[in-house]
Structures are given as C-alpha cells and as structure tokens.
Amino acid sequence: MFDKIKTLGELGEIAAAERAKGRKVVLAHGVFDILHVGHKRHLDIGKRHGDLLIVTLTTDRFVNKGPDRPVFAEKLRAEMVAALECVDYVGISPDPGAEHVLETIKPSYYLKGSEYADEEADVTGRIKTERLTVEKFGGEVLYTEDITFSSSNLSNRVMSLYPEETAAYLKDLRSRITVDDVKKEVAAVENKRCLVIGDTILDEYIYVEPLGKPAKENIIATKYRSREIFCGGAIATANLVGQVCASVDLVTLLGKSQSHEELIRANLNPNVNLVPFYREGGQTTVKSRLVDPAYVKKLIEVAYISDEALPAAEQATLNGWVEKNIANYDAVIVNDFGHGMIDDGLVDIVCRKSKFLAVNAQTNSANRGFNLITKYPRANFICIDEPEARLAAVERYAPIETVVREKLERLIDCHTFVITHGKLGSIVYTPQAGVKRIPALTGEAIDTIGAGDAFFALASPLLAAGSDPFLAAFIGNAVGAMKVRIVGQRHQITKPEILKYLSTLLK
Known part of the structure; x- marks a missing residue:
C-alpha cells in the first residue's frame, strides 16, 4: 500500500x-x-x-x-x-x-x-x-x-467537531439559511465603495528562544532566531474589506521620518487605494514583540509609537479631506486604535456625514481608559470587545447583555452592537431582537491579534448593504475563527476561502 x-x-x-x-x-x-x-x-x-x-x-x-x-x-x-x-x-x-x-x-x-x-x-x-x-x-x-x-x-453531523453549544447553534442555523443565502449576502456588497479610516500598525514578530535568567540580572535572556513584519491595524481591515467590496480608500496616518510606505503599499490589495497623511517628525507605529516560536507565545512588546495629538495644521488637512470626500462612500469604517490620528473634529465629521458608519474604538496598552467608544455619539454599527464595553459603560460586574442593553445604547445613538468575547464567541444586540449569543466556531487559537478586526471588517459592509445583523455577525464570527489560525498577517484571507468555510459550516 x-x-x-x-x-x-x-x-x-x-x-x-x-x-x-x-x-x-x-x-x-x-x-x-x-x-x-x-x-x-x-x-x-x-x-x-x-x-x-x-x-x-x-x-x-x-x-x-x-x-x-x-x-x-x-x-x-x-x-x-x-x-x-x-x-x-x-x-x-x-x-x-x-x-x-x-x-x-x-x-x-x-x-x-x-x-x-x-x-x-x-x-x-x-x-x-x-x-x-x-x-x-x-x-x-x-x-x-x-x-x-x-x-x-x-x-x-456525525463526528461532533464542535462544542455542544456551537453544534446546536449551527444545527439551528442550517434549518433557517442555506449556503446560497450567504452567497447572496456577500454578493450584495460587491459594488460597494468603502472608506476605511484608522491607524496603521506594523506588527513585528521577533522569534526568540528563551535561555533563562542571567546570574547577575533579573531578566530573561533569549536567543534570536528570525523576524517577520506584518501590515496590521487599518491596513489589515482595508485589505479584508477589499476582498468583498469593489473599491476601498484607506485614510491613514504614517510617520514622516520612518513611514515604511513602500512596505505598506506592497502589501495592499489592488483595489485598496492608500490615502496617506503624515506626522512630521514622527514614525509609523511599530509594535515589536518577542515571540517564542514553539507555541507562538508573545513574551514582551516594545511599541515604537508617536501618539500625541497631531499639530493643528496637519489635523486640519486630514479632516478636510475626509469632509470633502465622505459623501462619495456607501460605508465609512473607522478603526480607531487611539494613537493620535482621530480627534474630536474628525469624530464629528464621520458621525454627521457618513451614510453608514461602523466604528471600532480599541482600548490597548497605549491608551487604556482614554479611547472609549462613547466619544462617538452616533453610529450605525459598533463592534468592540467585552473589556472595551465595560470601560465605556463604567460597569465592571453586570452581565455583558445588561451592559449593552441598559448602558451603551443609552450613551450612544446606535442600534446594532456586537461585543466580541474571544473563545466565548460574541453577542449581538438590536432593539428589535434584543441580545443573542453566537458561540465561537473554533476552540484553538494560534494568534488572536487582528481577529476582532477581521470580524469587524466583514460585518461592516454586510450591514451597510442591509444584511440581517445576526447573519452578518455569523459571517464575521467565521472570519474571526479563520484569522486566529494565522500568525499575524502571514496570510491574507480571501473571498473564496471565506465562502468555502461558510459552505463547510452550513453543510
């Protein structure tokens, strides 16, 4: 044999x-x-x-x-x-x-x-x-x-690859929708023109072998093995939006002194048009992580970041471009990492003038407590994780369903919220249907960086095209599940791969 x-x-x-x-x-x-x-x-x-x-x-x-x-x-x-x-x-x-x-x-x-x-x-x-x-x-x-x-x-149906909750969810979903239904939803966004606004982040992975503690220092010594650098942040979001939409413009902020623009342009999809603005004297954000390659475990991060407010003239130029052009887009997708690009004036413009506004405002180690979703008074779709929701609502212990229904909806004029929960999946809230939970579709994560952004990137144009929020969230969940199996942005998820996986789930 x-x-x-x-x-x-x-x-x-x-x-x-x-x-x-x-x-x-x-x-x-x-x-x-x-x-x-x-x-x-x-x-x-x-x-x-x-x-x-x-x-x-x-x-x-x-x-x-x-x-x-x-x-x-x-x-x-x-x-x-x-x-x-x-x-x-x-x-x-x-x-x-x-x-x-x-x-x-x-x-x-x-x-x-x-x-x-x-x-x-x-x-x-x-x-x-x-x-x-x-x-x-x-x-x-x-x-x-x-x-x-x-x-x-x-x-x-036979081998029970999924946990009980996920299997029950998929069984119910298969009784209500087909693969063709999902294909129609994705096809509905093909001709959409989207504007992505957000910070560029370059994710550097330096693979090292931990050696142990030196005799005279309270540190962990490591041995260098190799290095990769990925285009993340709003770059990754724009590329994924570009897999399903015809045209994407990306407004982002680069450092004038160390822009890495050649690398960024080389990693953009053909239908993603870069509209860069520059911070004089600053550099494009790089988040460098020491990583144990055996398990893709991150040991420490060093951020090379210029995150102070932009000078007034530079901010005015950026805001002016957005205000002049925003009416040309079917959807505006804001990936706000809180690194100094988006000021109150830009928030006002996107909230007042977007035909459809999707917002993700992230809390991270560089801005914890200073970049809350509540700085956006209005949106059509908000996608954040549970810690971000609790910080914004100033609610530490209440059930997350209560946080969304009784706190966030009163603080923000928005009628579709998704709260991502990592291995617990996500919850979706609309006033008409209330809160529903979508379980995680995979139990094993190789690298969680960018998974929430992948969810957001797919769900946003679908909702802009009129998709049912719970179906859009299911598709976003599926793409997030695909992303956690990829190290960094080593591989860009493609539209055929998305449709293939959705077809697999619904069989």
Whole structure:
C-alpha cells in the first residue's frame, strides 16, 4: 500500500511512461478528508475510463475549509486513499490548486464531481482554470454522476467537531439559511465603495528562544532566531474589506521620518487605494514583540509609537479631506486604535456625514481608559470587545447583555452592537431582537491579534448593504475563527476561502 504513495515528480514520470505506451491516465484531485462511499464510487468511475488512476491530495496548509480542518493530516489521508483497490498511485500536492498537478501529470481525464459542472457556482473560481489546463494538454474533465456525500456534512453531523453549544447553534442555523443565502449576502456588497479610516500598525514578530535568567540580572535572556513584519491595524481591515467590496480608500496616518510606505503599499490589495497623511517628525507605529516560536507565545512588546495629538495644521488637512470626500462612500469604517490620528473634529465629521458608519474604538496598552467608544455619539454599527464595553459603560460586574442593553445604547445613538468575547464567541444586540449569543466556531487559537478586526471588517459592509445583523455577525464570527489560525498577517484571507468555510459550516 505504501509503495503507491509517490512524490509529484515521480507521478509525472509514471504518467509520462504510461502515455508513451498509449495508455490513458485518469487524475482525481481533492481533499479526501473523511473517506466515504461517495468517494469510492467517484474513483471507481474514473478507473473505468482509463488504464491508470492517480489521486492527488491537497496539502494540509491549503485545505480552505476553516479551522480544525482537515480532520486527518495529509499522510493519513494519503494512506486511506492508497488502500483503495481502484487507486494505482497517490500523491500530495504542495500547491493550493490543481493546476501544477495537471501540468505535471497531463491526464486524459480529470475527474470531478457533478457539483463542479456549473463553473459559475464554483466559489473558488478554480474549476474553469483547471478545465482550461486539462484541455491545453488534450485531456477533458469527466464529471461523475452518482451518490453524493459531503465530508464536511459528515464531520458536522456525525463526528461532533464542535462544542455542544456551537453544534446546536449551527444545527439551528442550517434549518433557517442555506449556503446560497450567504452567497447572496456577500454578493450584495460587491459594488460597494468603502472608506476605511484608522491607524496603521506594523506588527513585528521577533522569534526568540528563551535561555533563562542571567546570574547577575533579573531578566530573561533569549536567543534570536528570525523576524517577520506584518501590515496590521487599518491596513489589515482595508485589505479584508477589499476582498468583498469593489473599491476601498484607506485614510491613514504614517510617520514622516520612518513611514515604511513602500512596505505598506506592497502589501495592499489592488483595489485598496492608500490615502496617506503624515506626522512630521514622527514614525509609523511599530509594535515589536518577542515571540517564542514553539507555541507562538508573545513574551514582551516594545511599541515604537508617536501618539500625541497631531499639530493643528496637519489635523486640519486630514479632516478636510475626509469632509470633502465622505459623501462619495456607501460605508465609512473607522478603526480607531487611539494613537493620535482621530480627534474630536474628525469624530464629528464621520458621525454627521457618513451614510453608514461602523466604528471600532480599541482600548490597548497605549491608551487604556482614554479611547472609549462613547466619544462617538452616533453610529450605525459598533463592534468592540467585552473589556472595551465595560470601560465605556463604567460597569465592571453586570452581565455583558445588561451592559449593552441598559448602558451603551443609552450613551450612544446606535442600534446594532456586537461585543466580541474571544473563545466565548460574541453577542449581538438590536432593539428589535434584543441580545443573542453566537458561540465561537473554533476552540484553538494560534494568534488572536487582528481577529476582532477581521470580524469587524466583514460585518461592516454586510450591514451597510442591509444584511440581517445576526447573519452578518455569523459571517464575521467565521472570519474571526479563520484569522486566529494565522500568525499575524502571514496570510491574507480571501473571498473564496471565506465562502468555502461558510459552505463547510452550513453543510
């Protein structure tokens, strides 16, 4: 069985030798996570159409079905598929798609399930590219028609991958909405034009190995290993908004002396337009963290930050641009980190003149107690975490539902609040429906930085387009769950990945 498992290069050589003999090679490519009778019949059909059946598997890192997937690691999946009598060879693809596999193996038939026959309905957008690649080498796509099961459906309903509360929530949600409903909600924001206003933050991760305490100092010594720097803050928010909206303008503040503008522009999505303003004599905020790479645990942070109020002339220029242009946007999304960019004048402009205003005002180590959401008298949507809500309401012990319903709503003219709760999920409040809790969709977090911003970035344009607040919050929760599995901004979450994960949850 194990001699069936080959590298992609070896599979290319085997396929070439078979073609030279005039034999037909059939290729099937996919995740094959929870092997079931639908997979078996699908592969049996493929074998009947050719002389050699090769199956290639998506490597673990590119299985875009959300947190906690795949259920089985790639070597175990390869072993299970290789155990099938109809399969001649198995390989693991190192790439996110099948194009390189197709170019290497050049099959006579490329096997796909009937659900992929409609190219327009393919959320990944890859099936058309794969078909064209197959046809380039004289092959064709073979769509199989037989009993259909879904590994995602089986894992959701049978294997109990989620905690009891989450499983019950998803079961109820599946009875009320479909994948097509979610696709329509996301499609509704495609033509929206959004303005993101907020601080740029560069997150530097310096990976170190803890060595211990020096004999003569009360410190922990570390050994340098490597370094990464990510574009976070409003940059990450704008990029994620740009995954679902046609056009995004980003108004942000950079330091004149150390702007890092080249790095920032290189990490922006093509449809995100940077509108930078500059702090004379200051630098762009960098938050540098020493990180233990074994568990991605942060040991200490050093902030390189200029967070005092902007000089009047610089602030007036920034505020003037926003006031002049704000009417051109369907939604204004404010990511307020409290680092000196947003003054009372800018708050007044966005509150008075936005067609739709979404606000996230963050409390962090640099501004604790000085950057409260209550400085915004009005908004259409507010998204903050529980400590931020309690600080703003000056309420330490009351249930968070009470804090929102009886305190925050009286302080701010806003009718949609989301309070994120980390591993406890989030709560959503509207006056009509009251408070509802959405449980967390993943129990394991690799890196929580930026998860709340990811939630906010997706929920905001959806609400601006008229989505139901609880459905928008579910989608935001899903994106937040995806984000906590990513170190920093090492990978940008894409729209196809979002739709794929939502589809997985609702099967």
